Amino acid sequence: MTYVFAPPAVASVGITGRADAFPVHRVYCVGRNYLDHALEMGGSGREAPFFFQKPADAVLVPAPGATADMPYPTLTSNLHHEVELVVALGQGGSNIAAADAHRHIFGYAVGLDMTRRDLQNDMKKQGRPWSIGKGFDHSAPLGWITPAAEVADIGSAQIALQVNGAQRQRSTIEKMIWSIAETIEKLSQAWTLQPGDLIFTGTPEGVGAVLPGDILDATITGLAPLRVRVV
Incomplete structure (x- = not known):
């Protein structure tokens, strides 16, 4: 088969300790999945989970030990950080039972769900997507993926974000x-989930704005750290 133009390269994420990369299929995100963040955003607690998506090519992955430069996006004056645990799926499926979910997980990474908060709030008010x-x-932005077999206890891991060395967010995964x-x-x-899907699992409380020149350091215990500079 030929194409009218060359298809774009597959979005991918590095894997710790390996030369091959993880190809990204879809990026799913879970909204309001920590109680204190749900409350700070106007929620009421254990609501039914809801989801949204980002394009696969929205991932921004630094080289090992490097800082990823993230351009400050257009149309906003209120760019917010949201540090999250990201689950990378190695097997797909539909109607997966929670008891079987671990069999579908390839690995974990730390990520940032960056948000044009002013635009999001405008859409909420208008009832729009x-x-x-x-x-x-x-x-x-996404750190390198650590294979699940190399992560001792993700459920009790600490998750944190610093901006210019000052702590903004800190919690534990068990508070999801x-x-x-x-x-x-x-x-x-x-x-129907597929190998290559990424799931951003929600952010703890403490989200806030960042500006050009800010440096974001995102960490989760046992995973490769992520450093991002807003430019």
Whole structure:
């Protein structure tokens, strides 16, 4: 088969300790999955999980030990950080039971769900989709993926974000409202999940604005760290 123009390169993420890369199929995100963040955003607690998506090519992955430069996006004056655990799927499926979800996980990474908060809030007020607030270019910075077999206990890991050396967000993965397994179960009821899917699992409290020149350091215990510079 020929194409009218050369197809774009496949978006991919590096894997710690390996030379091959993880090809990205889709990027799913879970909204309001930590209680204190749900409250700070106007939620009421353990609501039914809801999801949105980012383009696969929104991922922004630095070289090992390097800083990824993220251009400050257009159309916004209120760019927010949201540090998240990202689950990378190695097997797909539909109607996956929570008890079987671990079999579908390839590995984990730390990510940032960058958000044009002013645009997102405008869309909320109008009852319109959030795509313009969430799915823009470079909106999903991502550290290298650590294979699941090399992660001792992701459920008790610490998750944190510093901006210019000052702590902004800090929590533990066990404070998720919907666990990793429950999230995969719910997602797989709505979509047929595929190898290469990434799931951003929600952010803890403390989200806030960043400006050009700011440096973001995102960490989760046992995973490769992520450093991003807003330019």
